[in-house]
Amino acid sequence: xxxxxxxxxxxxxxxxxxxxxxxxxxxxxxxxxxxxxxxxxxxxxxxxxxxxxxxxxxxxxxxxxxxxxxxxxxxxxxxxxxxxxxxxxxxxxxxxxxxxxxxxxxxxxxxxxxxxxxxxxxxxxxxxxxxxxxxxxxxxxxxxxxxxxxxxxxxxxxxxxxxxxxxxxxxxxxxxxxxxxxxxxxxxxxxxxxxxxxxxxxxxxxxxxxxxxxxxxxxxxxxxxxxxxxxxxxxxxxxxxxxxxxxxxxxxxxxxxxx
Amino acid sequence: xxxxxxxxxxxxxxxxxxxxxxxxxxxxxxxxxxxxxxxxxxxxxxxxxxxxxxxxxxxxxxxxxxxxxxxxxxxxxxxxxxxxxxxxxxxxxxxxxxxxxxxxxxxxxxxxxxxxxxxxxxxxxxxxxxxxxxxxxxxxxxxxxxxxxxxxxxxxxxxxxxxxxxxxxxxxxxxxxxxxxxxxxxxxxxxxxxxxxxxxxxxxxxx
Numbered sequence: 132x133x134x135x136x137x138x139x140x141x142x143x144x145x146x147x148x149x150x151x152x153x154x155x156x157x158x159x160x161x162x163x164x165x166x167x168x169x170x171x172x173x174x175x176x177x178x179x180x181x182x183x184x185x186x187x188x189x190x191x192x193x194x195x196x197x198x199x200x201x202x203x204x205x206x207x208x209x210x211x212x213x214x215x216x217x218x219x220x221x222x223x224x225x226x227x228x229x230x231x232x233x234x235x236x237x238x239x240x241x242x243x244x245x246x247x248x249x250x251x252x253x254x255x256x257x258x259x260x261x262x263x264x265x266x267x268x269x270x271x272x273x274x275x276x277x278x279x280x281x282x283x284x285x286x287x288x289x290x291x292x293x294x295x296x297x298x299x300x301x302x303x304x305x306x307x308x309x310x311x312x313x314x315x316x317x318x319x320x321x322x323x324x325x326x327x328x329x330x331x332x333x334x335x336x337x338x339x340x341x342x343x344x345x346x347x348x349x350x351x352x353x354x355x356x357x358x359x360x361x362x363x364x365x366x367x368x369x370x371x372x373x374x375x376x377x378x379x380x381x382x383x384x385x386x387x388x389x390x
Numbered sequence: 391x392x393x394x395x396x397x398x399x400x401x402x403x404x405x406x407x408x409x410x411x412x413x414x415x416x417x418x419x420x421x422x423x424x425x426x427x428x429x430x431x432x433x434x435x436x437x438x439x440x441x442x443x444x445x446x447x448x449x450x451x452x453x454x455x456x457x458x459x460x461x462x463x464x465x466x467x468x469x470x471x472x473x474x475x476x477x478x479x480x481x482x483x484x485x486x487x488x489x490x491x492x493x494x495x496x497x498x499x500x501x502x503x504x505x506x507x508x509x510x511x512x513x514x515x516x517x518x519x520x521x522x523x524x525x526x527x528x529x530x531x532x533x534x535x536x537x538x539x540x541x542x543x544x545x546x547x548x549x550x551x552x553x554x555x556x557x558x559x560x561x562x563x564x565x566x567x568x569x570x571x572x573x574x575x576x577x578x579x580x581x582x583x584x585x586x587x588x589x590x591x592x593x594x595x596x597x
Contacts, residue, residue, distance in 0.1 A: 177485075177542075178540075178542060179540040181539070181540075219538065221537060221538060223537045224495060224537070235537075237537060237538075239538065239540075283544075286546070287594070288593065288594045288595065289591065289592065289593045289594070290591065290592040290593075291589065291590070291591040291592070292589070293589065294587070301587075366541075366542045366543055367542075368541065368590070368592060369539055369590060370589065370590060371587060371588070371589060371590075372557075372587070372588040372590070373586065373587050373588075374495050374584075374585060374586055374587070374588075375586050375587075
């Protein structure tokens, strides 16, 4: 009888201990990670812009486009802001960061026509949801170029871009454009980066070098300004697609707690 | 009699036919170059003989694994993603929606009688070889993942536009043997290839 009582007590205590431990385990807090990025697009009314962030909980409303009511791009105080038309919210690849799996969320929107270049040095994505939730996410730097001054000046036949050797971050260092025919003298080239942009010619190739800046940069248009005042825009192109973004971007990551 | 049946069973398991299995997109790449070591497809019989020595051991159950290359950097030239041509007489503003499945970032292959499960999206080894290899979290793939990307460019008359992909990745390969009741029931080579960075090149040419 004593033996039986001992075994029953052990079983009951074990179950109790298990229950207490399960109650003590902290519940997982949904997090959103966003990496400082330089985004650049041409706002012609038909083009698309795409921004990304990472979440560790796909069931959270921010990962579901049906929750989105309005999407705006602007500064923190909403003094300079534009509304964009949401096109799609997609779940992209998964990355492991500090022991947790994060899903890449891609928010694609249609850009309005902008009559002049707009630059947001500290750009925020303002998300307004149907359930009254509002999110204000620091994107990095956003440039939206006007298409109005575009003139067809050059003809290109090849576009490609690279990261700097041994740089594991998703940042463009060099863009190579192969040109066809005569090229007027180029005055400046802008790809929407804060980094110093320089260029030189090597035969048919135009080599654009983008200086360092603490942002990711992978999808840019090329704005060529010529000495005679004309401007030619090569539309946005995603030169790099990285699948290990978080692990390599440590100091550029902002963490938000989702509720 | 029982002993004879047992011996026959052992012999038949040991003589399981060796065949080659492959089920991944990365093997369709035009070229893959590793910074050091060899791809599984380039392992010779001599290599296998030497590597198998490390997995031929007395084991009650489970996998015995020998890693030949672990997370070795590799560069690759992939397939042409799309090709479009304008055989008309006026330039065309071409808008293209590129849809890519992210599971394509992971490729696996095996030789010998190591099996592969070719599911709808995610390639896997049979009998949970992944756990024995102890792949890092970078090799995690979730369910159905798709990413869309819009491209817009002008295509002149008599011009073809091609989008190529090339990039960098990591290769892990080796040999493994699975034991059940001290009997070797599976043996072969395995390889996992993961894409870390893709570069895209857009090219126009006269047709």
